[in-house]
Amino acid sequence: MNSEKKPISNTTGNTTTDKIKMKDSGIKDINEIQNQSEINRKTKSNFENDSMPSSSKGRLKIFFGYAAGTGKTYAMLEAGQMAKDRGIDTVIGYLEPHERKQTLDKARGLEVIAPKILEQGNLELSELDTDAVIARKPQLALVDELAHTNAAECRHVKRYQSVKELLMNGIDVYTTLNVQHLESLNDLVASITGIQVAERIPDDVFDLAEQVEFVDIEPEDLLERLREGKIYRPDQIRLASQNFFTIDNMKALRQIALRRAADRARNNDPAIGAFEHVLVCLSSSPSNARIIRSAARMAKAFQAKFTALHIQTPDYQEMDDADKRRLEENMRLANRLGASIESVYGEDIAREIGEFARLGRVSKIVLGRQGKQSAFSFHLPLTDRLAESAPQAEIFIIPDRQIVRQENHQRRKLDRMIRSIKGMSLQAFILLAAFFIALFMHIRGFSETSILSVFIFAIMAAVLLCKNMVQAVLSSGIGLLMFGFAFAHPAFTMGLYDKEYLLIFFIVLASSIMAARISISQKNQAHASARAAALNTLLYEASANLQEIDRDEDIYLMIAKNISAFLGRKTVIYPNEDGKLGKPVYSSSPDAFLKGKEQAVASWVLTNNKRAGAFTDTLSASSGLYLAIRHKEKVYGVIGILLDQDPLSADQNTFLLSMLGQCALALENHAIAREKEKKTVEAEQEKLKAALLRSISHDLRTPLTTISASADMLLHSECSKETQRKLEKAILDDSVWLKDTVENLLSLTRMEDKNLHLNKEVIDLQEAVEEALKHAAKQKGEHPISVEVDDYCYANLDGKLIVQMLINLINNAIFHTTPGVPISVICHQDQNDQMIQIQVKDEGPGISEEQKEHLFEAFRLAHNKISDSQRRMGLGLSLVKSIVEAHQGNIEYSDNHPGACFTICLPSGMGEMNETSCIDCG
Numbered sequence: 001m002n003s004e005k006k007p008i009s010n011t012t013g014n015t016t017t018d019k020i021k022m023k024d025s026g027i028k029d030i031n032e033i034q035n036q037s038e039i040n041r042k043t044k045s046n047f048e049n050d051s052m053p054s055s056s057k058g059r060l061k062i063f064f065g066y067a068a069g070t071g072k073t074y075a076m077l078e079a080g081q082m083a084k085d086r087g088i089d090t091v092i093g094y095l096e097p098h099e100r101k102q103t104l105d106k107a108r109g110l111e112v113i114a115p116k117i118l119e120q121g122n123l124e125l126s127e128l129d130t131d132a133v134i135a136r137k138p139q140l141a142l143v144d145e146l147a148h149t150n151a152a153e154c155r156h157v158k159r160y161q162s163v164k165e166l167l168m169n170g171i172d173v174y175t176t177l178n179v180q181h182l183e184s185l186n187d188l189v190a191s192i193t194g195i196q197v198a199e200r201i202p203d204d205v206f207d208l209a210e211q212v213e214f215v216d217i218e219p220e221d222l223l224e225r226l227r228e229g230k231i232y233r234p235d236q237i238r239l240a241s242q243n244f245f246t247i248d249n250m251k252a253l254r255q256i257a258l259r260r261a262a263d264r265a266r267n268n269d270p271a272i273g274a275f276e277h278v279l280v281c282l283s284s285s286p287s288n289a290r291i292i293r294s295a296a297r298m299a300k301a302f303q304a305k306f307t308a309l310h311i312q313t314p315d316y317q318e319m320d321d322a323d324k325r326r327l328e329e330n331m332r333l334a335n336r337l338g339a340s341i342e343s344v345y346g347e348d349i350a351r352e353i354g355e356f357a358r359l360g361r362v363s364k365i366v367l368g369r370q371g372k373q374s375a376f377s378f379h380l381p382l383t384d385r386l387a388e389s390a391p392q393a394e395i396f397i398i399p400d401r402q403i404v405r406q407e408n409h410q411r412r413k414l415d416r417m418i419r420s421i422k423g424m425s426l427q428a429f430i431l432l433a434a435f436f437i438a439l440f441m442h443i444r445g446f447s448e449t450s451i452l453s454v455f456i457f458a459i460m461a462a463v464l465l466c467k468n469m470v471q472a473v474l475s476s477g478i479g480l481l482m483f484g485f486a487f488a489h490p491a492f493t494m495g496l497y498d499k500e501y502l503l504i505f506f507i508v509l510a511s512s513i514m515a516a517r518i519s520i521s522q523k524n525q526a527h528a529s530a531r532a533a534a535l536n537t538l539l540y541e542a543s544a545n546l547q548e549i550d551r552d553e554d555i556y557l558m559i560a561k562n563i564s565a566f567l568g569r570k571t572v573i574y575p576n577e578d579g580k581l582g583k584p585v586y587s588s589s590p591d592a593f594l595k596g597k598e599q600a601v602a603s604w605v606l607t608n609n610k611r612a613g614a615f616t617d618t619l620s621a622s623s624g625l626y627l628a629i630r631h632k633e634k635v636y637g638v639i640g641i642l643l644d645q646d647p648l649s650a651d652q653n654t655f656l657l658s659m660l661g662q663c664a665l666a667l668e669n670h671a672i673a674r675e676k677e678k679k680t681v682e683a684e685q686e687k688l689k690a691a692l693l694r695s696i697s698h699d700l701r702t703p704l705t706t707i708s709a710s711a712d713m714l715l716h717s718e719c720s721k722e723t724q725r726k727l728e729k730a731i732l733d734d735s736v737w738l739k740d741t742v743e744n745l746l747s748l749t750r751m752e753d754k755n756l757h758l759n760k761e762v763i764d765l766q767e768a769v770e771e772a773l774k775h776a777a778k779q780k781g782e783h784p785i786s787v788e789v790d791d792y793c794y795a796n797l798d799g800k801l802i803v804q805m806l807i808n809l810i811n812n813a814i815f816h817t818t819p820g821v822p823i824s825v826i827c828h829q830d831q832n833d834q835m836i837q838i839q840v841k842d843e844g845p846g847i848s849e850e851q852k853e854h855l856f857e858a859f860r861l862a863h864n865k866i867s868d869s870q871r872r873m874g875l876g877l878s879l880v881k882s883i884v885e886a887h888q889g890n891i892e893y894s895d896n897h898p899g900a901c902f903t904i905c906l907p908s909g910m911g912e913m914n915e916t917s918c919i920d921c922g
Helices: 028-036 073-085 101-107 130-136 159-168 183-193 201-209 217-227 234-242 245-266 290-301 314-318 320-337 347-361 382-389 410-421 421-443 447-464 471-485 499-549 552-567 597-607 650-716 723-750 765-774 776-781 799-815 876-886
Strands: 019-023 058-067 090-094 116-118 125-126 141-142 172-176 213-216 279-282 305-312 340-345 364-368 396-397 570-579 626-631 634-642 761-766 784-790 792-796 823-829 835-840 888-893 899-905
Touching: 019 141, 019 347, 019 447, 019 888, 058 073, 058 245, 058 410, 073 090, 073 141, 073 172, 090 130, 090 340, 101 172, 125 172, 130 159, 141 159, 159 347, 159 634, 159 799, 172 290, 183 245, 183 290, 213 245, 217 234, 279 290, 279 320, 290 305, 290 320, 290 364, 290 396, 305 320, 305 347, 314 499, 320 340, 340 347, 364 792, 382 396, 410 447, 421 471, 421 723, 447 471, 447 499, 471 499, 552 570, 552 634, 552 650, 570 597, 597 626, 626 650, 634 650, 634 765, 634 776, 634 784, 761 765, 765 784, 765 799, 799 823, 799 835, 876 888, 876 899
Parallel strands: 058 172, 058 213, 090 141, 141 172, 279 305, 279 364, 305 340, 364 396, 784 823
Antiparallel strands: 019 213, 116 125, 570 634, 626 634, 761 792, 823 835, 835 899, 888 899
16 A cells, blocks of 8 residues: 555645644554453453454555544545555445535545445445455455444444454555544543543554544634535534534644644654553442543553553452443453453452552552542541552542442342341351350359350351351340340349450450451452362363363364353354364254354354454344354364353353363364374375385386396397297296286285275185195295195185285295295185185294384385385285285284294185184184
């Protein structure tokens, strides 16, 4: 994309607009720019990561203004015309239908992608057709109104997400944006204009742009354009002039926009903010969003590291669903604004913030204004305690001008009281039991000290059951009052004869409160520890089970079942099969996932490697949440979780992400193992091919040379009859050897390729052995060969292959023994005519232990050497083994003491086949 731009005349025709052009030194790594948060090991934010692959080549340019009517769209169209004139394929992806003649004139000549028309009630809404633009695949697309909120039927909630998808597909985008639509500036703009802008985009989308062009116009000229009707319709001008479009508002917005554009230009300077770290505290307060935005602006201004800290107090478990949702929304907001989300557990908020600030080298802490402190509080204000805990950090208190009423505060207290009724009933029972025991002791004449000890024990037992300090104080006070009224002298009055009881009562009360505090703290910590331990145990067991699984299908099934069991929700996994959804793996009933809409969401996630579905900004109308199972940029599948309008909690999201990470790692290991095995097989095949080529080049050349030379002598020389017969015999012998060798090669190849067809027929083993001896090596005459075959030894086998097998076995015995060594061929048939046994024995030197390991490998000869420069290719025993296995038999080697013995067991096929094992080869 050519970054050259010319000054743009404003649409009034008499004033030149000032433009500030700011371009970064290069396109930032999009994964780094879009990375939402570095997740703490204790908790992971359950908000989507809108990262784009670093291989994306699309570039973004934003025409930036401080209000409507500054000329952003006109400037964008003019830049598009200039790009088209330079030969760049340019289209209008979406143009806001403004009724401005000069703007519409500037769009003429540019190809327009038809918008998607959606019906909403009685209205027709036009939206950017993302799929149509991607299918058209231009070099440059002009898309107006980056902060626009799409209709509910669209794939993405926001238009900036659609623009991201265009960038991911390598399409450059020009777009427009006003300063009030930036998330971090929302509160600031609202405080100036009194208008809360609903359509906002994350600041990192703004920073994603390779180039931002500030389209400027003087505020006075802008208001003049408004009065002339060049921005809004005549019926809207009066209302706009009274509310948003005032001279003070325009000047303030222009200053904010200029500052924000300048801040962006400094983003590439690593020296700025190198030692700054801004920390904002997260809470469920409605005003927390304003505090987060203020902290984000501060982090931007100082170019500082930005962290959002959530302190999980014991009260977190008591929060109602509304507060939890508001807390998650605030976390999501901080995430979008570039904060790293961190979570810690503790009771003392000031101490936890101070400890985190000290360890994290936080330089600035941003807090909201705390409520008025009770006059009966024994604690210093939070800011004072925080100043003591983090003396190295500056503390900024953001005033809360919004009066926030906690309508549900009393309801939450009531709910907690109702949930603690059972505990209080048990405490009352303990105190009543102590009263009756004390009454019995009083009647029996026990001293007041003994009776007091019973009440002390009962009070301590009761406070250990308390869920909060109020219950502890009530239980202790009631127990002491019961003793003082009924048993302390004088009885049944509130007076005390012995004033030392006051000291005892105070000590007991203080001790019980301390015991209750310790007990409550330990219960909360035990609950948190138990939850973390259970989560770690599940993850450990899943990791151990994954290591024992050999098939990808079993990995998907195990992950689906584990996630479904932990979340209590229906789960489905679609494996990635060549970029398409594979056969789904379900954890339970698949009905909820069989809808075409749900599968379309899963397909989109597979293609774009981003989460989508319920409670995300992409295809949010779906019933399920869909995430990619990925390792780095490789996607192995998509998991779908049926949410039913109930989002995942932080713990559930942590477990889900951990399980998906382990699943992806296991699949990656399997893929690596398969690739390694494939390479090993290919290397072995290459090794065999090399051995075959060496054998052919050396071994076949020798007999061919002999045949050629003998034939030449017969044709061109006068030879005696004796010489002529020798030459003819040499030709015959070598041609027979070549024929047998080629036959062995062809047979072995057919067997390895599983293309061998057995032509079975009933053969006489006596005749087969005699036929094999006829074709055995010419050295057979140097060995006494004995044949022993049972009478009527018949079998239903491939006669040609059996003869070839016998020839190779006999030749093997001949070649590996010295002349004169006897060789035996023995054939037996069992009594049931089910199996036959063939043995070929010799009394030669036998085979060494080292050679036995490679006995039936192709291209192997004696001494475990690869066949090379010899008259034999080492195919004999390998072919014999293949023939035997093709007949569903087996072959064994044993020492003959001395010599070697090869024993073959084959089904005869003459009777009914059964599972009778081979007869003992010994």
